[in-house]
Every structure is written in structure tokens, then in C-alpha cells.
Amino acid sequence: MKLDKSQDVPLQAMAVFWFVATFQNCSKKNIEEHFKMSKASASRLTDYLSRYHRLGKAGLGLISKESDPKDKRKTLLKLTRKGKDLIEKSFSTLYEDVKDYEIDYEE
Secondary structure, eight states, X not given: OEEETTEEOXXXXXXXXXXXXXXXXXXXXXXHHHHTOOHHHHHHHHHHHSSBOGGGOBOOOSEEEEXXXXXXXXXXXXXXXXXXXXXXXXXXXHHHHHTTOOOOTTO
């Protein structure tokens, strides 16, 4: 998927993005368990999707990372305004693409 004309986004990053969109305030641990990935991979992907990527590079700014008020060791993930806008754009594009299809549910 491309966010703009110059930026390819890996499928694994988009899967994590949609997971966060579906399960707002999920933890990085939830991502590790759901996708069966290492802590390092989950960190790398969530960094990429958040405001700051590793090595001081700018991230995509689609999710935010916040400390869990109940457990400061835990990081909660949720969509930023930019992330919510991407979700809305995705759904409207999908709707436009399928609205004219006729579906026969009896078959």
C-alpha cells in the first residue's frame, strides 16, 4: 500500500496499523501475541507507524504510543488523527469501488 506517491508501506506494517485501528488502546504485547512476532519486530513496526522511527527518522504518524496509566511499564497504542483520516479514506474508497456491484445472495 502507498500512503502517497513516494512511500511504499510494507504489508506487515499495514496489518499492525489495522490491528491498532480495530483494537484501540491495545498494547505492543497484544501485537506480539496476535502476529506471533518478536518484541524487536513489534517495536520496529510500531516505531515506523508512530511519529518517530528508529535512528531519528520521521515515522508515518499513524499511531501514538502512550504509557498505560495503570501500569507505566506498558505502552498503549491508538490511532492519531492522521491514522483515523486514513481509515476513513480507505472505507470511502472501498465503498466507491464496490457500491455498483450487484450481489446475488441466493446462490
